[in-house]
Amino acid sequence: MxxxxxxxxxxxxxxxxxxxxxxxxxxxxxxxxxxxxxxxxxxxxxxxxxxxxxxxxxxxxxxxxxxxxxxxxxxxxxxxxxxxxxxxxxxxxxxxxxxxxxxxxxxxxxxxxxxxxxxxxxxxxxxxxxxxxxxxxxxxxxxxHSSVWLSHKHKPQHYSIALPVRLARALVNMAVPEPDGVKAIDPCCGIGTVLVEALSMGLDITGRDINPLAVHGARDNIAHFGLRGEVRLGSIAEETGHYDAAIVDLPYNLASRSSRDEQLFLLRHTRRIAARAVVVSLEPIDDLLGAAGFVVRDRCVASKGSFSRHVAVCE
Missing domain, CATH: 3.30.2130.30 (VC0802-like)
Structure with missing residues (x-):
């Protein structure tokens, strides 16, 4: 056979x-x-x-x-x-x-x-x-399948605008389709939704966030599921490492969104430290991705009711 x-x-x-x-x-x-x-x-x-x-x-x-x-x-x-x-x-x-x-x-x-x-x-x-x-x-x-990711919905630390678990897991697979020897980063990791999914799959990923409360929450969530991963406090501008892939959920909240200048700042630094990126935004940002040096290879719109997120796979 x-x-x-x-x-x-x-x-x-x-x-x-x-x-x-x-x-x-x-x-x-x-x-x-x-x-x-x-x-x-x-x-x-x-x-x-x-x-x-x-x-x-x-x-x-x-x-x-x-x-x-x-x-x-x-x-x-x-x-x-x-x-x-x-x-x-x-x-x-x-x-x-x-x-x-x-x-x-x-x-x-x-x-x-x-x-x-x-x-x-x-x-x-x-x-x-x-x-x-x-x-x-x-x-x-x-x-x-055993739907191992379903248990990750129940985190000790959470907030309402965090990425849905299914979306987070899909983003990890888009960023790192072949994980052997690949290093990844989530430079705006929030409470670690993406980190938990990536670490549960055995991926080598580092988290970073400028918000100390978010960093604490991410560390707590990772430990809650018996996982181990590094989450650092600080701006992406301070990152000196180089990664094969990055997963970037551009920051926003219910009261305000990051400005286009702030988004371009994050994207340019993402391009500096990563060869490949999957970027999540609330609207198409092809001009900003291009200005940062990325080429969009594929894209989709992830919807939940009337709320949509735009996902771009970039190199």
């Missing part, structure tokens, strides 16, 4: 988050993700993204269920181990939506009866997935 790695992913989001999800998946996978399911040669842990739901690490594929079932017979389940086959729905395609619950279970049984081993529907040792995508059927090791 030697072959190039291949994976099938399912994804889901609220309709307000379509633009954000699409941008995150484009950056992570280097391709537009088809509705429902998509196939990629890139291995991404489903727990990284707030939008990925399931992943099949493909072992065999074929044009129909019968051919895949025969090939699935070659899959080795250790002696004494149990298994389960999960049908992964392709809800983004009209023809797949019509497959009934009973038909889905029939597909699972057809595949399962070809695998040598004992089936266990409740607590199996191994889980396998079967899915139809792009006119082909795929079978392999199955993994479902």
């Amino acid at each position: 030697n072959r190039e790695p291949l994976y099938v992913y399912s994804h889901i989001c609220h309709e307000d988050e379509d633009s954000l999800r699409d941008l995150e998946l484009r950056v992570l996978f280097g391709q537009d993700a088809a509705p429902g399911l998509f196939v990629s040669g890139r291995e991404v842990d489903p727990d990284r993204s707030p939008f990925l739901k399931e992943r099949i690490e493909v072992l065999v594929e074929g044009d129909d269920i019968a051919s895949v079932a025969k090939l699935a017979a070659r899959v080795q389940v250790p002696e004494g181990a149990t298994f389960k086959v999960v049908y992964v729905k392709n809800a983004g395609r009209d023809d797949a939506v019509k497959i009934s619950y009973d038909e889905q279970r029939a597909v699972e049984r057809e595949i399962g009866r070809h695998i040598v081993g004992k089936a266990d529907m409740k607590q199996p040792d191994y889980r396998f997935g079967i899915a139809a995508c792009g006119g082909r059927w795929y079978f392999g090791h199955y993994r479902r």
Whole structure:
């Protein structure tokens, strides 16, 4: 069964988050993700993204269920181990939506009866997935996300205008799609929403903020989740290190926003210390990004009700 790695992913989001999800998946996978399911040669842990739901690490594929079932017979389940086959729905395609619950279970049984081993529907040792995508059927090791980021909504320190956790996690993935050896910074980290998401994924990230109360809050939140990360007090102008990526949520509050001069100041210093940046603003700021030396590679609008944030991926 030697072959190039291949994976099938399912994804889901609220309709307000379509633009954000699409941008995150484009950056992570280097391709537009088809509705429902998509196939990629890139291995991404489903727990990284707030939008990925399931992943099949493909072992065999074929044009129909019968051919895949025969090939699935070659899959080795250790002696004494149990298994389960999960049908992964392709809800983004009209023809797949019509497959009934009973038909889905029939597909699972057809595949399962070809695998040598004992089936266990409740607590199996191994889980396998079967899915139809792009006119082909795929079978392999199955993994479902555990939504580890959901617990991060409950921070001891918080304020009303902090980034939503799902948005923060997506920003981290846009800034650092391939984390090995990458150093990142959040130079306006506030209470550390982005830092918590990045550190929980094992990323090397440093936080900085000019507000001592925010720095204290960020440190408290990081420690609350059993994470370790450096958060420094001071202006971005004082930063002397160099980073592969920066995540910048331009400061604002309910009473006032940072001026364009202040925004340009932050962006120029971000360009000085980082090769790549993901910038969040309340309105398009292409002129300021250009003046700071950035080129916008991709963008989206992240909405929540009537409130929108503009996200730009820059180099």
